[in-house]
Amino acid sequence: MTLVAGIDSSTQSCKVMVCDADTGALVREGKASHPDGTEVDPREWASALDDAVAAAGGLDDVAAVSVGAQQHGMVCLDDAGAVVRPALLWNDTRSAGAATQLVEDLGGPDAWADAVGVVPLAAITVSKLRWLADSEPANADRTSAVCLPHDWLAWQLTGRSDLGTLATDRGDASGTGYFSAATDSYRTDLLSLALRGRTAAVPRVAGPAERIGETRWGAAVGPGTGDNAAAALALDAQEGDVVVSVGTSGVVSAVSVTPANDPGGFVAGFADATGRQLPLVCTLNAARVLDATASLLGVDHDELSRLALSAPSGSGGLVMVPYFEGERTPNRPDAAGSVHGLRLANSTPAHLARAAVEGLLCGLAEGIDHLIAQGVTVRRILLIGGGARSQALCELAPAIFGAPVLVPQPAEYVAIGACRQAAWTLAGTPEPPQWSQTSTRRFEADPAPDVRERYSSVRR
Ligand SMILES: Nc1ncnc2c1ncn2[C@@H]1O[C@H](COP(=O)(O)OP(=O)(O)O)[C@@H](O)[C@H]1O
Numbered sequence: 054m055t056l057v058a059g060i061d062s063s064t065q066s067c068k069v070m071v072c073d074a075d076t077g078a079l080v081r082e083g084k085a086s087h088p089d090g091t092e093v094d095p096r097e098w099a100s101a102l103d104d105a106v107a108a109a110g111g112l113d114d115v116a117a118v119s120v121g122a123q124q125h126g127m128v129c130l131d132d133a134g135a136v137v138r139p140a141l142l143w144n145d146t147r148s149a150g151a152a153t154q155l156v157e158d159l160g161g162p163d164a165w166a167d168a169v170g171v172v173p174l175a176a177i178t179v180s181k182l183r184w185l186a187d188s189e190p191a192n193a194d195r196t197s198a199v200c201l202p203h204d205w206l207a208w209q210l211t212g213r214s215d216l217g218t219l220a221t222d223r224g225d226a227s228g229t230g231y232f233s234a235a236t237d238s239y240r241t242d243l244l245s246l247a248l249r250g251r252t253a254a255v256p257r258v259a260g261p262a263e264r265i266g267e268t269r270w271g272a273a274v275g276p277g278t279g280d281n282a283a284a285a286l287a288l289d290a291q292e293g294d295v296v297v298s299v300g301t302s303g304v305v306s307a308v309s310v311t312p313a314n315d316p317g318g319f320v321a322g323f324a325d326a327t328g329r330q331l332p333l334v335c336t337l338n339a340a341r342v343l344d345a346t347a348s349l350l351g352v353d354h355d356e357l358s359r360l361a362l363s364a365p366s367g368s369g370g371l372v373m374v375p376y377f378e379g380e381r382t383p384n385r386p387d388a389a390g391s392v393h394g395l396r397l398a399n400s401t402p403a404h405l406a407r408a409a410v411e412g413l414l415c416g417l418a419e420g421i422d423h424l425i426a427q428g429v430t431v432r433r434i435l436l437i438g439g440g441a442r443s444q445a446l447c448e449l450a451p452a453i454f455g456a457p458v459l460v461p462q463p464a465e466y467v468a469i470g471a472c473r474q475a476a477w478t479l480a481g482t483p484e485p486p487q488w489s490q491t492s493t494r495r496f497e498a499d500p501a502p503d504v505r506e507r508y509s510s511v512r513r
């Protein structure tokens with residue numbers, strides 16, 4: 054059996070899966086935690102990867118490996134290839150002011166949507182680079198190259214240190230704000246605009262199944278990609294499939310042949326890992342809303358779910374707007390979460406649990422609406438990510454989305470997508486290998502538009 058490995062270096066942890074290259078059957082897996090916080094020394098990712106690989110029984114017998122990772126993180130390298138400062142992650146909002154300035158500098162949101170399909174927000178790499186130029190000019194001066202978390206980890210796997218050997222793929226490059234998914238080209242003028250006239254090298258954009266190097270034991274290293282593009286590859290998402298991921302981030306995305314152009318800044322015009330587009334809406338608050346509410350109530354996730362399902366639809370008028378970490382969609386970096394409509398009758402753990410699940414889902418439902426406004430057709434909604442392990446989330450999602458929801462078997466879909474890319478790199482075929490698709494559970498419910506209406510009015 055030929056084995057391939059896929060890595061998901063996500064916000065909270067590193068997951069490694071080893072699969073049969075022909076069928077995609079899982080052979081073994083491992084996981085290790087990442088440190089908390091919104092800035093992380095990339096060497097912590099390498100160390101978590103080592104631990105996750107050890108937990109997965111090593112990779113010496115795999116013939117190819119690919120890395121999927123959290124998008125947008127700013128990894129700055131000096132001319133010797135050393136890390137200049139800890140990486141600012143996608144969920145670090147200190148770059149919010151820099152994003153606003155950058156939008157103005159290019160002539161407004163329309164100019165950005167036309168240039169790269171992405172209007173800078175705090176999350177986007179280009180905004181983090183402007184923050185660096187203004188707040189840490191000495192570090193900006195020392196930065197000879199800038200890359201993303203997956204680019205850096207894949208580079209580590211190849212054992213190279215020459216900046217000219219850095220590689221990325223168009224899926225992750227499209228999340229930088231200086232690469233256009235519509236034209237498949239860098240806009241180094243925008244990178245330079247962010248860095249206030251400085252220049253920095255960027256990784257070469259490899260093809261979707263290109264071998265970008267070899268590990269020290271001789272395995273092929275695939276191009277890797279951003280986590281959301283990897284998940285779409287795992288699910289073999291086709292046009293009409295809307296993937297909703299409830300991890301640290303809440304993500305609504307869909308593969309498409311048409312690049313997104315949303316000057317409103319809700320939908321980002323990213324690329325997928327196969328050559329298509331991946332219009333995407335991302336929120337800052339998802340699975341951790343459930344984590345925080347469970348901890349507030351002193352219960353575990355199973356009990357939180359049971360409580361939420363025991364309360365009435367609409368939580369008796371209790372509405373949670375879950376902007377615990379500020380928010381990205383809508384763009385409210387300085388917001389805080391709030392609970393509205395407290396009455397004696399709804400001041401119970403069950404009502405609060407339900408309000409948390411409903412509030413989280415209402416934010417994602419707005420994301421689906423934004424995709425539809427960009428011309429995306431919704432044929433199927435697939436729910437994945439750590440939060441999809443919550444029975445309450447699965448049962449309430451169809452009511453809030455107003456459509457049936459398919460929940461694939463709980464699994465690490467980003468790592469599986471990276472495995473599939475590794476197998477594709479090994480096969481060298483024009484299309485990715487056909488692996489049998491996971492079974493799904495179908496959830497249906499009567500639509501609850503009143504819950505969404507109340508949420509929208511409270512949010513406004
Ligand atoms: N049964 C569950 N119900 C709700 N949330 C869960 C459950 N199991 C795990 N989670 C949450 O899912 C999150 C991890 O999901 P994951 O998709 O791996 O995130 P990320 O990719 O951002 O690291 C954690 O916040 C975790 O607490």
Ligand SMILES: O=C(CO)[C@@H](O)[C@H](O)COP(=O)(O)O
Pocket residue numbers: 063064065122123124125143176228279280281300301302303304333335
């Ligand atoms: O910023 C985005 C997408 O634009 C996030 O989806 C990150 O890619 C982090 O993903 P998770 O760790 O939450 O899976």
